[in-house]
Amino acid sequence: MNYTSFFKAEWLSLLRRKQDTLNALLFFVMVITLFPLGVDPSSEFLAPAAGGIIWCATALSVLMAVEGLFKEDFNDGSLEQWLASGLSVSVLVLLKVLAQWLMVMVPLLLALPVLAQMLFLPWSSLLTVMGSLLLGTPALFLIGAIGAALTVSLRRGAVLMLLLILPLYIPVIIFATGAIRAAQLQMSVSGQLAILAAMSIVALALAPVMTAISIKASVN
Amino acid sequence: MQKSVNLQVNQLYLERGDRDLCQDLTFSVTSGELVRVAGENGAGKSSLMKALLGWLPIESGQIEYKGEDVTVHRDVLLADQLYLGHTPGIKTVLTPLENLRLYCPEASLQALEQALEHVQLGPYADIPAAQLSAGQKRRVALARLWLTDKPLWLLDEPFTALDHAGVLALEAHIKTHLDSGGAVMLTTHQTLLTLSAKTVELAAA
Numbered sequence: 001m002n003y004t005s006f007f008k009a010e011w012l013s014l015l016r017r018k019q020d021t022l023n024a025l026l027f028f029v030m031v032i033t034l035f036p037l038g039v040d041p042s043s044e045f046l047a048p049a050a051g052g053i054i055w056c057a058t059a060l061s062v063l064m065a066v067e068g069l070f071k072e073d074f075n076d077g078s079l080e081q082w083l084a085s086g087l088s089v090s091v092l093v094l095l096k097v098l099a100q101w102l103m104v105m106v107p108l109l110l111a112l113p114v115l116a117q118m119l120f121l122p123w124s125s126l127l128t129v130m131g132s133l134l135l136g137t138p139a140l141f142l143i144g145a146i147g148a149a150l151t152v153s154l155r156r157g158a159v160l161m162l163l164l165i166l167p168l169y170i171p172v173i174i175f176a177t178g179a180i181r182a183a184q185l186q187m188s189v190s191g192q193l194a195i196l197a198a199m200s201i202v203a204l205a206l207a208p209v210m211t212a213i214s215i216k217a218s219v220n
Numbered sequence: 221m222q223k224s225v226n227l228q229v230n231q232l233y234l235e236r237g238d239r240d241l242c243q244d245l246t247f248s249v250t251s252g253e254l255v256r257v258a259g260e261n262g263a264g265k266s267s268l269m270k271a272l273l274g275w276l277p278i279e280s281g282q283i284e285y286k287g288e289d290v291t292v293h294r295d296v297l298l299a300d301q302l303y304l305g306h307t308p309g310i311k312t313v314l315t316p317l318e319n320l321r322l323y324c325p326e327a328s329l330q331a332l333e334q335a336l337e338h339v340q341l342g343p344y345a346d347i348p349a350a351q352l353s354a355g356q357k358r359r360v361a362l363a364r365l366w367l368t369d370k371p372l373w374l375l376d377e378p379f380t381a382l383d384h385a386g387v388l389a390l391e392a393h394i395k396t397h398l399d400s401g402g403a404v405m406l407t408t409h410q411t412l413l414t415l416s417a418k419t420v421e422l423a424a425a
Contacts (some may be wrong), residue, residue: 009322016313220270
């Protein structure tokens with residue numbers, strides 16, 4: 001096993017299990033479609049709320065996607081093979097999260113312009129929404145990976161994982177929606193986006209290591 | 221190149237939860253040796269493998285590989301071993317060929333196909349592993365043994381779900397490996413058909 005063959009195999013298995021990824025995307029689309037119907041479909045309400053709706057829907061679909069991130073690897077013994085391979089487990093985790101991120105976020109970002117119109121999001125702030133998603137979601141995936149690794153050996157770990165992870169998602173959501181609100185008020189968004197990027201970079205540095213430690217603890 | 225293996229386990233003491241798994245376990249695995257870890261269910265055979273690989277903390281005792289304490293330097297041991305566990309890491313959405321390519325990226329397509337032939341999986345090379353039987357899935361993992369040049373094989377229950385011919389083929393391959401200076405440590409409840417092994421007995425405390 002080497003890093004290239006690992007990434008290829010991960011990518012291939014994600015492609016073979018398209019329905020899991022599509023579920024997350026479908027969930028995202030459904031929340032955004034149903035929200036206006038349930039609250040208030042007028043543009044006066046939706047336009048200012050659009051950023052919040054999009055980000056909550058994203059956070060929930062990311063949670064769906066990462067919840068079982070290592071479940072199959074745990075059950076089929078792949079995690080043991082990662083540890084026995086002599087490769088850095090942190091790098092393997094990073095590659096796996098990268099593949100998952102691409103698989104979920106690329107279709108989501110492609111669908112976003114259409115969905116944003118359903119929420120009357122002004123075109124001028126669409127770019128900020130996309131930027132906040134690009135900069136903020138890596139943190140969501142990486143933090144989620146820690147939770148997924150910690151709970152992988154538990155039979156019903158999903159709820160515990162939500163409790164562990166959701167508090168850590170809150171700052172990301174606050175700064176992301178803050179950036180979108182600032183964009184709608186024609187204010188500068190670079191501050192909030194910089195903080196989002198900082199959170200993703202910190203997660204990038206710490207989360208793979210912590211995930212690797214959790215995986216090692218889960219395997220015995 | 222002659223393979224060399226020298227694994228020494230001295231007075232190893234393992235426990236899991238509150239249960240003692242082994243006390244004062246001393247044995248060695250050297251080139252050309254086949255070591256069979258025996259013991260009833262739950263005696264700690266798999267845990268012993270995991271302790272060697274460093275996933276289970278050892279309470280006391282030493283494990284040395286080529287003269288180095290593995291709790292300090294595990295890299296040498298990790299670079300020299302091939303471990304196949306109870307669940308050998310076969311992805312069910314991938315085909316046997318793709319699974320092998322994941323673990324043996326250096327091997328040519330021809331070598332991969334040959335390895336699958338050795339475990340009688342030639343015709344199944346392009347079928348998703350989910351559709352294979354338990355024994356066939358295990359054969360996919362075992363095919364790695366035909367592609368590797370790692371000297372030390374750690375095999376946890378390699379014969380489970382294999383048919384008679386499969387067991388014979390694997391034993392024959394283990395024999396060639398031992399003759400070339402490699403070493404094998406395996407756990408099994410079955411009696412070995414053609415091989416003679418040094419037995420390490422794990423007594424349940």
